[in-house]
Amino acid sequence: MTFASPHNGASDVRHSPVVIIGAGPAGLTVGNILRAASVDCVVLEIETREFIEQRPRAGVLEEWAVRGLEERGLAGNLLERAQRHTECEFRFGGQRYRFEYGELTGHHHWIYPQQLLVTDLVREYADVRGGDIRFGVRDVELHDLDTDRPSVSYTDPETGERVLIRCEFVAGCDGGRGVTRSVLTPDRAHISRYDYGIGWLALLAEAPPSNDCVVFGIHPNGFAGHMARSPEVTRYYLECPPGDDPENWSHERVWAELRERLGAAGAPPLAEGRLIEKRVLDMHSYVVEPMVFGRLFLAGDAAHLTAPIAAKGMNLALHDAFLLADAFLAHLGKGDSSGLSGYSAACLGRVWDYQEFSQWLSGIYHGASSGDPYRAGTTLARLRRLFGSPAAASTFAEQYLGKGANY
Ligand code: RFL
Numbered sequence: 355m356t357f358a359s360p361h362n363g364a365s366d367v368r369h370s371p372v373v374i375i376g377a378g379p380a381g382l383t384v385g386n387i388l389r390a391a392s393v394d395c396v397v398l399e400i401e402t403r404e405f406i407e408q409r410p411r412a413g414v415l416e417e418w419a420v421r422g423l424e425e426r427g428l429a430g431n432l433l434e435r436a437q438r439h440t441e442c443e444f445r446f447g448g449q450r451y452r453f454e455y456g457e458l459t460g461h462h463h464w465i466y467p468q469q470l471l472v473t474d475l476v477r478e479y480a481d482v483r484g485g486d487i488r489f490g491v492r493d494v495e496l497h498d499l500d501t502d503r504p505s506v507s508y509t510d511p512e513t514g515e516r517v518l519i520r521c522e523f524v525a526g527c528d529g530g531r532g533v534t535r536s537v538l539t540p541d542r543a544h545i546s547r548y549d550y551g552i553g554w555l556a557l558l559a560e561a562p563p564s565n566d567c568v569v570f571g572i573h574p575n576g577f578a579g580h581m582a583r584s585p586e587v588t589r590y591y592l593e594c595p596p597g598d599d600p601e602n603w604s605h606e607r608v609w610a611e612l613r614e615r616l617g618a619a620g621a622p623p624l625a626e627g628r629l630i631e632k633r634v635l636d637m638h639s640y641v642v643e644p645m646v647f648g649r650l651f652l653a654g655d656a657a658h659l660t661a662p663i664a665a666k667g668m669n670l671a672l673h674d675a676f677l678l679a680d681a682f683l684a685h686l687g688k689g690d691s692s693g694l695s696g697y698s699a700a701c702l703g704r705v706w707d708y709q710e711f712s713q714w715l716s717g718i719y720h721g722a723s724s725g726d727p728y729r730a731g732t733t734l735a736r737l738r739r740l741f742g743s744p745a746a747a748s749t750f751a752e753q754y755l756g757k758g759a760n761y
Pocket residue numbers: 375376377378379380381398399400401406410411412413414415468494527528529530531532533556635653654655656662664665666667668669670671
């Protein structure tokens with residue numbers, strides 16, 4: 355991954371201590387923390403600002419993640435506008451089962467659409483903290499990562515010229531489809547993968563939420579989920595075959611299937627609306643170990659993908675970002691490199707815990723529809739235990755809230 359010339363073929367050569375690739379929650383959080391300490395950095399993003407500020411994805415944030423943003427001056431809008439959730443509801447066998455984890459633990463989730471968080475983080479980074487961010491960049495390449503003089507090059511979208519940035523560190527925050535993970539070839543890192551063999555039709559409906567909390571429908575036809583995003587927009591999920599074509603799911607079919615899978619005695623009727631997003635997600639996960647090669651540090655989905663079964667991905671991206679930015683600051687400011695050398699291990703404890711919880715939860719969501727009576731039986735046993743055993747309930751609540759003590 356290195357050009358032949360001394361400047362790797364670039365006509366424009368610049369310097370910055372840290373180059374951050376990707377302006378998602380991970381990259382923008384790292385950038386903001388560095389800028390608050392007056393450390394220069396450059397964020398490179400392939401999409402436009404308008405695009406990333408409107409890209410709908412996650413919505414569930416854990417308390418510790420919001421506290422981490424707040425401590426770094428990044429949660430002003432979020433704390434004003436996010437909803438607090440303290441309960442979820444399972445529906446199976448035609449009945450509703452309320453799980454009141456707020457009452458059980460005194461803790462809650464925050465609901466704040468990812469695109470609003472990204473909008474807040476971009477504004478704070480670029481407009482308030484004076485951070486350097488380049489949108490629409492092309493052909494990002496990394497060079498000399500195993501030396502103490504790494505660099506990153508890209509094509510400027512306006513001039514078409516190659517630009518080279520010499521730096522000390524590269525933060526690979528370019529998500530599941532970026533370029534930085536490809537540097538971690540099998541001789542440099544191990545990638546563990548898990549394929550659930552399941553698809554989810556991810557939907558956004560222009561409709562108010564139809565329940566006052568998250569709903570998980572466990573049904574022989576397949577899993578269905580209901581999650582508020584805002585008073586006007588609701589996210590729904592429908593289990594479907596992996597690789598299914600979203601066009602197989604007409605408006606009528608989607609709403610009929612949601613009504614069937616989420617139906618339960620006494621449940622409020624579903625408020626229907628126009629479907630503004632309809633895409634099939636194949637449920638799979640991976641973890642890169644270590645999350646580091648030379649001067650490249652991966653964070654967020656670039657390092658580990660968690661299928662959105664347990665709504666953990668954005669939380670993990672923020673966890674990595676807090677640790678990585680603090681480690682950069684300790685190294686650049688005080689010459690203390692212990693944070694950088696311990697970075698990967700410090701992230702991976704929580705990563706693996708959340709992977710395991712997602713897998714466990716997948717067993718509950720997808721057992722009834724597996725076509726296997728044995729799995730359907732164990733799924734019901736898990737659900738009965740969850741609602742019958744205080745010990746099982748508090749273990750579930752701890753994992754659902756991301757509050758395990760020993761990451
Ligand atoms: P992102 O958000 O993907 O940001 C990466 C950025 O990098 C850019 N990029 C590049 N830039 C420069 N050069 C390249 N070569 C580049 N390639 C890509 C991209 O344009 C992008 O702007 O990664 P990050 O920051 O690691 O954040 C991860 C989260 O986005 C992700 O984990 C969550 O969205 C996952 N997720 C959920 N997580 C939760 O914690 N709670 C949830 O409720 C939740 N719901 C979801 C989700 C993910 C979903 N999808 C779309 C898979 C619901 C869905 C439907």
